Structure formats: C-alpha cells, structure tokens
Amino acid sequence: MAAAKPENLSLVVHGPGDLRLENYPIPEPGPNEVLLRMHSVGICGSDVHYWQHGRIGDFIVKKPMVLGHEASGTVVKVGSWSMCPFTAALPLLTFSSPGDRVAIEPGALREMDEFCKIGRYNLSPSIFFCATPPDDGNLCRFYKHNADFCYKLPDNVTFEEGALIEPLSVGIHACRRAGITLGNKVFVCGAGPIGLVTLIVAKAMGAAQVVVTDLSATRLSKAKEVGADFVLQISKESPKEIASKVEDLLGCKPEAGIYATRAGGTLVLVGLGSEMTTVPLVHAATGRWISRVFRYCNTWPMAISMLASKSVNVKPLVTHRFPLEKALEAFETSRKGLGLKVMLKCDPNDQNP
Amino acid sequence: MAAAKPENLSLVVHGPGDLRLENYPIPEPGPNEVLLRMHSVGICGSDVHYWQHGRIGDFIVKKPMVLGHEASGTVVKVGSWSMCPFTAALPLLTFSSPGDRVAIEPGALREMDEFCKIGRYNLSPSIFFCATPPDDGNLCRFYKHNADFCYKLPDNVTFEEGALIEPLSVGIHACRRAGITLGNKVFVCGAGPIGLVTLIVAKAMGAAQVVVTDLSATRLSKAKEVGADFVLQISKESPKEIASKVEDLLGCKPEAGIYATRAGGTLVLVGLGSEMTTVPLVHAATGRWISRVFRYCNTWPMAISMLASKSVNVKPLVTHRFPLEKALEAFETSRKGLGLKVMLKCDPNDQNP
Amino acid sequence: MAAAKPENLSLVVHGPGDLRLENYPIPEPGPNEVLLRMHSVGICGSDVHYWQHGRIGDFIVKKPMVLGHEASGTVVKVGSWSMCPFTAALPLLTFSSPGDRVAIEPGALREMDEFCKIGRYNLSPSIFFCATPPDDGNLCRFYKHNADFCYKLPDNVTFEEGALIEPLSVGIHACRRAGITLGNKVFVCGAGPIGLVTLIVAKAMGAAQVVVTDLSATRLSKAKEVGADFVLQISKESPKEIASKVEDLLGCKPEAGIYATRAGGTLVLVGLGSEMTTVPLVHAATGRWISRVFRYCNTWPMAISMLASKSVNVKPLVTHRFPLEKALEAFETSRKGLGLKVMLKCDPNDQNP
Amino acid sequence: MAAAKPENLSLVVHGPGDLRLENYPIPEPGPNEVLLRMHSVGICGSDVHYWQHGRIGDFIVKKPMVLGHEASGTVVKVGSWSMCPFTAALPLLTFSSPGDRVAIEPGALREMDEFCKIGRYNLSPSIFFCATPPDDGNLCRFYKHNADFCYKLPDNVTFEEGALIEPLSVGIHACRRAGITLGNKVFVCGAGPIGLVTLIVAKAMGAAQVVVTDLSATRLSKAKEVGADFVLQISKESPKEIASKVEDLLGCKPEAGIYATRAGGTLVLVGLGSEMTTVPLVHAATGRWISRVFRYCNTWPMAISMLASKSVNVKPLVTHRFPLEKALEAFETSRKGLGLKVMLKCDPNDQNP
Ligand SMILES: NC(=O)c1ccc[n+]([C@@H]2O[C@H](COP(=O)([O-])OP(=O)(O)OC[C@H]3O[C@@H](n4cnc5c(N)ncnc54)[C@H](O)[C@@H]3O)[C@@H](O)[C@H]2O)c1
Ligand SMILES: NC(=O)c1ccc[n+]([C@@H]2O[C@H](COP(=O)([O-])OP(=O)(O)OC[C@H]3O[C@@H](n4cnc5c(N)ncnc54)[C@H](O)[C@@H]3O)[C@@H](O)[C@H]2O)c1
Numbered sequence A, B, C, D: 001m002a003a004a005k006p007e008n009l010s011l012v013v014h015g016p017g018d019l020r021l022e023n024y025p026i027p028e029p030g031p032n033e034v035l036l037r038m039h040s041v042g043i044c045g046s047d048v049h050y051w052q053h054g055r056i057g058d059f060i061v062k063k064p065m066v067l068g069h070e071a072s073g074t075v076v077k078v079g080s081w082s083m084c085p086f087t088a089a090l091p092l093l094t095f096s097s098p099g100d101r102v103a104i105e106p107g108a109l110r111e112m113d114e115f116c117k118i119g120r121y122n123l124s125p126s127i128f129f130c131a132t133p134p135d136d137g138n139l140c141r142f143y144k145h146n147a148d149f150c151y152k153l154p155d156n157v158t159f160e161e162g163a164l165i166e167p168l169s170v171g172i173h174a175c176r177r178a179g180i181t182l183g184n185k186v187f188v189c190g191a192g193p194i195g196l197v198t199l200i201v202a203k204a205m206g207a208a209q210v211v212v213t214d215l216s217a218t219r220l221s222k223a224k225e226v227g228a229d230f231v232l233q234i235s236k237e238s239p240k241e242i243a244s245k246v247e248d249l250l251g252c253k254p255e256a257g258i259y260a261t262r263a264g265g266t267l268v269l270v271g272l273g274s275e276m277t278t279v280p281l282v283h284a285a286t287g288r289w290i291s292r293v294f295r296y297c298n299t300w301p302m303a304i305s306m307l308a309s310k311s312v313n314v315k316p317l318v319t320h321r322f323p324l325e326k327a328l329e330a331f332e333t334s335r336k337g338l339g340l341k342v343m344l345k346c347d348p349n350d351q352n353p
C-alpha cells in the first residue's frame, strides 16, 4: 500500500475490445519537452475505433497504447536541457513555463524535413501523433509533449475549449482548403463533431448560408443551435434528390461542399479514402468541393485567437463529462452515439470546464 | 405651365461650389439597359469633393454632371432591344424586370476588354462610372443603367442597405486584397465610412481582433458600436508611438493593416496615391498591409448574400436622411463631417429606409 | 454558270457520317464583329466525333453545322456599327482592322454574366462556341466573329501557329490549374495533340522533368521531339505498375499529373467526366493532379507572347496539310489517327504555313 | 612546425578593412550536423561589404567572423548523435552520408517556431545564417552545418553550380513573389549577379520577354548571353524616360518588374529598404512589382531539379576563379566590380568547377 508513490492513471487500449485503466509512471520531460498535468481530453471517433477494432487501416495497435488526442493541461515541469538541440546555443523554452495552461497539438514534428520546410508539417511521415500507433496519447494524469506544440491559453479560454481546438482544427483546415469566403453558400454533409466545427468555422469565415444534412434529428437540432442556416434530415433520398433539396434551400447550387460523414454512406467521406474512391465529381462543376483532408497544420494560434475574441463558440459541442476514473463509461456513451462530444476530466482536483 | 410633364429632379454640379437641383428629362433605356425609379442614394466624400473643388485629380467637371453613386432603386422599364448586342441572337434581360428592387453597381463595362476577361473589370479604362466626369450619377428621380450591373435585392434587404453596398464593396475589396483570414489581428486607420465598412468586413471574414484609430471620439464610438474590439483616439503621436500602442492593444503586431484616412495625414491613404507615394514599408515586415485599392469588382452578389443572411449589419452607418429636394442641406451636413453616412431619399412616395 | 457570285466553300456536318462541302453565302459582320478570310484551320478530335457520331454528349447536331474551331485568318471587313453596344458612345473596333492577321478564340461571350465578371468566361452558359451545336465553326472561306475574340498576330507568328493556339490553350489551362512550377516533375498520360501541348507548356513553365506515356510508339517519338524528358510506352500494365515505372524514371513520385487520354482507358480522361468518374485519388497524396478542365480562358494573349518570343515551338505538331477542297480526305486521315495535327488550308491563294 | 596537425585555412574578417587568412581548428559535428570538406564558395556583395565596412545595417562584426555563404562541399563525417533531438527515438541522418556532394543552404533553423511552421522559415529570428554576424560562414577548408540544410547534388551538377544555388535562390524567391508566369513581359533593373539570376529564372518560368537595364555595357552583354531579350544601357535618364524606353522595347508596360540594384540609385532596390522607402507605386498600376524580398525559402530542391535537368544554365555567371590561398586577391577583384561572380576553390586537391 505504498500510497505515497506518485501515480499516473492512464487509459490504455491493449487490442480490439480491450480497454483498461492502468497506473503508468510519470514521464520525465526530455530536451525541448514539457511535462503536463492533464485537464480535459475529448473522446474522438478514432479513439472509439481503436478500442473496438484495434486498428484504423494500416495503423494497428500492436502494443498497449494510451488513448486521447483532443487535450489541454497545465505545464508542471520543463525539460532539463533547454538549449537548442541543433546548435546548443540558444535557450528555447521561453514560451511556456510551469503554471501555464496550454492546448496540445497532438502532431509534433520529429525532424525538419521537406514537408516541415514548406509549412505542411502534417504530412511529415515521421511525425509523432498522440494515440496513433505506436505513439501514446494523453488520456492520463501526466503527459509529456514537445514544447513547440503546446500553446498557451489566455485566461478567458477554458481548458475544454482548449481541448476542442483539435476537432476545430479539422474544420479550419477543411474550410481553408475549400476556400470558403464572404457570402458563400455552403453544404456540409454530416452533423457529427466534425460537421459541426466545419459549420462553425464556415460561418466565422463569412459564409452567408450553410445547410447541414444528417440522418439524426438530434444532431441537426444541435447544428441549428450552433448556427446552421438550414438543416435537412435525410433518410433514403438519392444523391440527386438531396442535391435538389439543398439547391432549393439555398436558392442556388452551393459554392462549396464539405463531406463529414462516415465511410460507406451514400456520399464520400472525409479522411478515409480508399484506393479508388468514387467522388461525385459532377457536383464540382460550379464550385469547390472538398472530400479529403489529412489532419491540419497551423491552426492552434488561429483557433486560440478566435476563442479568445469570442468569434466562435464551441462550448455547446460538449454534451457529456466524466472523471478519468469513469473513462470506460464515457467511452461506452461515445460509442452509442449519445450526445456529441464526451469530455474526460483528468485532474481530480479540478473538474470544471 | 404644363404641370403634367413627367419630371426628373436631379442634383447637378456645374463647377467648384456650384451645386443645383434641376429638372432633367426622364431618360429612355437603350439596349441592355433598365430605367430605374431611384430610392436611396448615399453621399460619398467624392461627391462633396466634386462640389467643393470641381475635380478629383485628373477627373474634372467640364460640363454639368449629376452626382451620386451609392444607390438603389426600382426597375420601371427595360430597354426596347432585349437581344444580345453581340450576336442579336439571345434575349438578355431575363434577370431584372419592372418592379424589381435593385442595387446599382456604379461601374458598368462598356467593352469586353482584357481587364474584363481576367475578371478585374474595375480596371477597364473605358468603364462608365456614375458621377465620375463625364458620366452622370444617380442622385435624381429616374436613372437608366446597364442591366448587367443592377442586382436584385431580396425582400429582407432594404433600399438603404442596397445603397450601402457601394461603400461596403470598398471594404470587401480591401479586406480581400489584405488577405484577412480567421483569427487575424487587424489594424484599421480611420473611422470614416470606409474605415467602418472595412472593420465590419474584417470581422465577418473571421478577424479575431480589430483596432481602429481616428482623431474623432464620435467616430470611434461608432466604430465600437459596429464591432471594433479596440479603438484608439490619436492626436499628435508619431507613427512609431501609434504602432506601439496598437501592438499593446493587440498583444502583438497586427497581421494586416488597412489605411482609410484622407491624404496628407500622418499615414498614407487609400485611393489617392500620388506619383511617389511614401509607404511605411517597414511596417509590412510581419504581415500584409494594403494602402492602395482601386474601387472593387465582383462584390455585389457577395454583399447581397451577406446582407440577406444578416452576416453583416451596415444599418448603423446611416446617421442622417434628407428628401432629394433638400439635397443641398444634406451635402452641407456631409461636408461638415456631422454624422457618418448621409442618405438622400429620391422617391417622394417612399422615404423609408 | 453565274461564276461571278462570291462564294464561301464550307465544310458542313449534317448528321452521323454525313459530311459535305457546300457553298454558303458570305456572312455580313454585325456590330462589334469582323469578317475574316480564313487561312488555316486544324482538325480536332471533336470535329471528327461530330462527323462520326453526330453528337458529343448532350451536344447534338440537329441542323447542318459548319465544323472547325482551331483557326486563324485575315480581317477583310469590320462591322458597320462600331459604337459600343452598351452605350452607343465609344468606338470599339480600334483593335483590329482590315488586313490584320488574327487568331480566333472560338468561345465568344454573348453577355456579361457572373462568369464573365469573375474572369472565368469559359463557364458562361450562353457562350457562342465554334462548331459546338448549334453554333457554326470556321472551316470555310469566309467567317464572321466577335471582334473582341480575334487577336492580332505579330509578323513572326504564322497562321498555323495562330490556329494551334486553340489546342495550346487547353495545355496552358491544364498546366495553370495543375499549378506547374519551377523544377516540377510532371506526368502526362497520353501523347495526342493535347498531351503534347501540355508537355510543351509544362516545360515552358519550368518543369524540370516530364514523363509522357502512350500506347503508340510513333506518338511517343513525337513527344521526345517536342521536349519530353522521358517517354514510356505502355500496353497492359496495371495503374500500379505504371505508377511505379513513372516513379523510377523521375526518381520520385511526380508532383503533378495530367491525364490527356480518351475516356474508357485505364485512366481517367480530360474533359469527358461521366457522372461518377472514378479518380485514382490515392495518387494525389503527394502532389497536384488534374483530370478535368473545361476549355480555357485568357490564354490567347499569353500564347501569342510565347509564340512571338519563341518560348514554345508548336510547329512540329502539324503532320499533314490539305486544301479546303480536300477536307474529306483530311478528315479521313485524322480519323485513322495517322499523324498528329491535320491542317486545312482555306485560302486558295495562300497555302503556306 | 607540427606539420601533422590537421589544419583549416579560413578567411576571417576582423573589422572594417581587416581581412585575414587564418588557421582554425577543424570543427566537430554535433547532433544532426555534418562536417564538410568545402569545395567552391562564391563571393557575394555582402562579403565584400563586411570586409569594407565591418557591418551591414544592424549586423555588426563584433568578433572575428569567417566569411562566405554561397557554398558546396563533400560530407566527410556525420554527427555522433544521430537520434532525433526531440524524442531520442528516430535516426535522422539518413539523407546525407560521407562522400555525398552537397550544396549548403546558409540559413539553418534553430527552432521550430511559428515561421517555420508556416513554411516561411527564412523569417525565423533565431535562424543561423552563414557569414551574418555573429555566425561564421564557410570560406574555409572544413565546415560543419545542420544536416537538414545540406542538399545532395546529382552527379551531373557541378560544385560551382551547387554554390550558385544561393544567388539563384534569391532570383527564384523574387520571381515567385512577383508571380511571373507564361508569356509575361518582365523588367529587371540591374544586371549584377542578382539581376542575372532573376532574368534566368524569369525566362525559365515562361516569361516571353525580359528587358534588363544597367549602367554597365559589359554587364548588359552578359545579360544578353544568359537570355535577356532586350538590354538597355542607362546613364542619366529620369525614371519616366526609362519607363517609356522599356515600354517601347516590350510593346507594352511590363507586367512584372524586379529591382536588383544597389540602394541610392534612381530606383528602389532589393533588400535594403530603409524605414520609409520611397517606392514608385504608380508604376505598379498595371502589374506586379517586387522590390523587397528577404532571402528565400524552399528553393534548394527546386534549384537542384532545374540544374540537373538543364532547365537553367548558371555557369556563365562565373567569371573568375581563385584558390582559397589567394582569397584576398579574389576579394579585391570582386570589390573592383571586375567580372561578375568570383569563385573561391577551397579544396587544394580539386580546383575543378
Ligand atoms: N481529416 C481528418 O483529419 C479527420 C479528423 C477527424 C475526423 N475525420 C473524419 O470525419 C468524419 C466525421 O467525423 P465525426 O467525428 O463528426 O463523425 P460522426 O460519426 O460522429 O458523425 C458523422 C455524422 O454523419 C451522419 N451521416 C452518415 N451518413 C450520412 C449521410 N449520407 N448524409 C448525411 N449525414 C450522414 C451521421 O448520422 C453522423 O451524425 C469521419 O469520417 C472521420 O473519420 C477526419
Ligand atoms: N479605393 C477606393 O475605391 C475608395 C473608395 C472610397 C473612398 N476611398 C478613400 O478612402 C478614404 C476614406 O474614405 P472615407 O469616406 O471614410 O473618408 P472620411 O474623411 O469620412 O474618413 C476619414 C477618417 O480618417 C480620420 N483620420 C484622418 N487622419 C487620421 C490619422 N492620421 N489617423 C487616424 N485617423 C485619421 C478622420 O478623422 C476621418 O474620420 C479616403 O481617402 C477616400 O478617398 C477610396
């Protein structure tokens, strides 16, 4: 009963269907790293998928992996070696120091490769990415991360907003790629977390009208709540019928469309393109359609600005909260599709948003 | 005294200081033209300038010219010849018909030249432009215009909003050129009509924080009202001091800056660059600065979408209204810098916004 | 008998398989039009297709139509009404006058619609387009065309080069859309006229290495002649095998790829996308792939600059020449796929290139 | 006379006018670094400037500094610690190994800051930059550099071409920023090394006609040799007169203009903007003018592709060669403005290009 041992409760997936709360050692931050006390971590569809299937495509859980990648926390320690790794000349860790509240960008570069140099670091093949095998995530009490990818949160941005920057980033990246601009009429297919952040970002970029479709009335009412101009519940319509209904609502064909559904539906989905994905190219005739983006880059500073200035409001996305100890219950809730974003609270002393 | 003669009261500048309300004949719309019953026309700084000085740069009032170019009205007649002028084959005027409420884009192309072909028709040298010598404007009861440059207003957009699309377009064009995007920190110098529409558009495009400077406290309180995050009243500060105050307010250097002041001030101005304009290039180091745009193009459809969807609110810009008969009083008000946008109401039977 | 009647020999398609040389009246140029004595007109795959099948997709030959849209000639008369059609105020036809040698852009705008205003006039639905039903082409002795879409040729650019600007424009548009830039490694699939102009333009834009594939060894040797760094003759390889061979040749995956084959092959083709075109999206992972462009816009002035400065050489594309009187023989040659570009010489007094 | 001691002859500036050849120790490559045997190093105007004045603007030679930043060499050793500095997990130095011939990008990032993340690493304030105080350059026998910024040269690219990638990069960056594209008419002011690489790159990007101006007839004849369509020797003409002559040569106003002269001339220059630089903005009316770029980024891989494929030829730029031992004579030659690019040969066993 060595109760005094510092402990690090962590949510670990061991294989398909095998999810465990375990006690890990508290890691030691290395050069250019910070140790964080985790506060809020959202559950993503991919976390649930690793738990259910033990893999996503070629990414296979071969050894136990901590889940979680939508996260925020507080810096408790900075790496012992704070010199520049390249030249041992310049101190680096001026940006965050113990006590700082930070949002975590889960993808952290390991090398300055060609993708990094052109500003598309999300494509770097050697990137570290939380909760993508074999890299551990941050559904735990204490977690260390590359200091360059921890972003200080202003006082008026909550930890949960900080954690929501990760899905928000997918929406930012998709809308940037779709080239959303002032006065646009936009079609978002799917009202899950990703569809909703896409909607929120599209409105923030000046879209005049956004129509959101989904199978679920509950999700669509949430879409209304966070700003959809029109929602359209679909069931068995053909793509052509949906297209025609969307056109009726907007008064014209949408200028941009973003698919945020799961694969295998009537429409092509974001992020899971198979080798020969069938894209309804014909719809692209009069606008910009985006169906495939891979994560994001350069979104955290932008998202923090937007949250700090209240240009966007992502708080309504959180529908459930559980303490880390109840992670399995939380995952069960998420798996059942109840609510929208389930938030895990990792700090036993502060369970606030 | 043939009182029955249809009359067309028009505000005509004859030379410096010589502004008259005169009765013009009602024009006959030609091929591809529409005749409009004018409703609301805003007074622009350039209208006042033509009245005061009889010229702006090389544009000289050599013969009497009707003023006004921020305008909206109702179609009362379409041109007799509605065939395509190029091939006499296709009917053209399907877009607007008698009874339609329209906003007028004052620049109307006369030929399909190289600028038109690349989508920058505002640069076409032979363009017709309302109230730019020698072209007549639309501060009158009845006015005819190229039908391609009259845009139908939805029911929920007022005539005054329609008229305000012209200054709004300057703001849209400037913000597009400045590349404003999500989360940007923006500096707008000058809180006149153009500064304010720039602010409104920047916020609509996702700017996180906009700081607006002006000499006048009244104008800055209007800036606050329409969405400025910060305002800064200046008097005799050096550019360096202003730059440092702006940086303090934003917490960093602005990522984009737009000058909307009159020439000859401490900073460079929009639209009136002299041969060797001195631009504070050094400020450009970490961002995008835009100090010279020439009018606009492709803004009306976008602006109408934004107004219809209530993404922007330009109504607070209107501070004064006068019936057309009191145009001289209206111009005097504008000249004195009282209020912000003075609106002339040209339809004696409908003086509503 | 009445030999004095001025005549206008024209190549007319009446329906599938029904191609006739007929005598048409010489047209009279209307407002903003010029009458041209035709000189050189290239045969395009679409001309052959209309002759063979009487249609391309929804474009159906319902009444006799003159073929030909890759053309150049000499201005012999300008329209009687040379005032601006919109305002009857400005003379328009200053740009070309009798005696001018011009290249013809086959798509001529009929109205200043939304597509025209944004500089993408090729998308204008009411556009006139030579030899696309129901619009007549210019495989004839005399032809009238919108003066804004006739571009003066410098003395050092031949009529045939002028005619080749049309296919060259497809290459320019595709390369611009693919974003070809300095040092790029490019893959062009198909070595027909379109594949070859794409290759030529890609090299002119700074591509370091272009690999071209085709089934035909003859076409590939022409590709070598006009600048291909590598050619690859394919027969029954799978897309994966081709991709791997291309990668071997370039030393890396291509950064841009352009498909210029006919539909129904192993790869997707330019210009004929069906409703649910299958695109090998996975290849797009590390670059820009372009498989669907519709015609072109703003290419003639650019192409003329390039030809005049000898930055590109399209002359080797012409493999056969026939006088207009032998048009049926010429079409037969083209149909059999002998050679590459078959040129018809419409001026009996000047059959030079 | 310990002749056996390995020595590292280096060209060191101690202050204004004080340039010495000294024997430095051979450095030891650290983590993520490579040791290089230097081969060819070009003399840049800035090297001469540091020697003559001991400073450029705020960059002051406060302690002895090795000159040289246009360089290539051979890898002789890789850093002892080849693990990823961020995570101590992945081997990094797979890209270059002993024996590799490499070109050196003189600016090497020290941290993954915001500029790096957006792909504009040249703006990173903590960047290491060869021969910019206090960082040593590579005019020496042995030099160590960040391995991520050493680029392998193909066999058919010489060491001197490798060294010339540095000035070539300035031209690439300027042309990219100026948006040079197919068929452009370009004006380059100044026929020094930077003006000439700009010309070479502009042609490679598809410029139809480039006119180059300079005061010196010799330099202009070199401009002709490397591809200028027109050259214009100027002496006392006003900017207006020059503009008019340029327009006559091109047949129209240039679409892009790039200034590559020294400051204080009749026109504004690249790279040395003072606080309130006077830019002839009016010239910008019909095109893109670029007068201020800071170094470059993402140019080496592109330049190597272009050199390997013979798309550009920079060899004629080299007019003089000296062995490292004669560095002072070489600098004197460069200072006098004799020739164009003076190359120092640092490997006593291989003085070939
Ligand atoms: N690109 C990336 O980096 C990235 C990141 C996160 C998520 N994603 C992907 O984005 C997609 C959406 O993520 P999510 O978390 O919102 O998923 P989710 O499953 O919670 O939501 C998807 C929604 O789409 C709805 N839907 C299904 N078929 C539909 C149809 N035919 N029409 C309209 N709506 C339909 C569902 O009812 C559901 O509400 C997933 O495919 C996910 O893999 C991509
Ligand atoms: N580009 C175009 O097509 C276009 C169109 C319309 C107006 N303009 C130009 O835009 C500018 C602004 O137009 P407006 O109608 O808003 O003019 P305005 O005169 O009503 O407003 C200018 C404001 O700038 C303020 N100001 C002056 N000096 C200042 C300084 N140093 N710092 C901060 N504020 C200062 C003034 O107090 C005033 O409130 C004018 O120069 C006008 O010519 C350009």
Ligand SMILES: NC(=O)c1ccc[n+]([C@@H]2O[C@H](COP(=O)([O-])OP(=O)(O)OC[C@H]3O[C@@H](n4cnc5c(N)ncnc54)[C@H](O)[C@@H]3O)[C@@H](O)[C@H]2O)c1
Residues within 6 Å of the ligand: C045, C170, C189, C190, C191, C192, C193, C194, C195, C213, C214, C215, C216, C219, C234, C260, C261, C262, C263, C265, C266, C267, C269, C270, C271, C272, C293, C294, C295, C296
């Ligand atoms: N977008 C437009 O506006 C536009 C304009 C003109 C032509 N096009 C289209 O461009 C395409 C090419 O035109 P073209 O005139 O060069 O046609 P073409 O038939 O003369 O040439 C096509 C070439 O592709 C080769 N080919 C066929 N299958 C192949 C494969 N699997 N791999 C490699 N090569 C293969 C053929 O051998 C042939 O040489 C056509 O589909 C045409 O409809 C589009």
Ligand SMILES: NC(=O)c1ccc[n+]([C@@H]2O[C@H](COP(=O)([O-])OP(=O)(O)OC[C@H]3O[C@@H](n4cnc5c(N)ncnc54)[C@H](O)[C@@H]3O)[C@@H](O)[C@H]2O)c1
Residues within 6 Å of the ligand: D045, D170, D189, D190, D191, D192, D193, D194, D195, D213, D214, D215, D216, D219, D234, D260, D261, D262, D263, D265, D266, D267, D269, D270, D271, D272, D293, D294, D295, D296
């Ligand atoms: N942006 C960067 O990162 C960067 C890098 C290297 C050089 N530069 C700058 O580029 C400029 C050119 O560099 P360089 O090495 O070619 O210099 P250089 O001195 O060798 O060449 C400048 C040329 O301009 C000519 N010239 C001077 N006044 C002229 C005028 N009024 N009109 C026409 N020609 C005139 C001179 O005769 C000379 O041949 C310098 O200002 C340098 O500082 C910038």
Ligand SMILES: [Zn+2]
Residues within 6 Å of the ligand: A044, A045, A046, A069, A070
């Ligand atoms: Zn996720």
Ligand SMILES: [Zn+2]
Residues within 6 Å of the ligand: B044, B045, B046, B069, B070
């Ligand atoms: Zn105005």
Ligand SMILES: [Zn+2]
Residues within 6 Å of the ligand: C044, C045, C046, C069, C070, C166
């Ligand atoms: Zn064709």
Ligand SMILES: [Zn+2]
Residues within 6 Å of the ligand: D044, D045, D046, D069, D070, D166
């Ligand atoms: Zn240099």
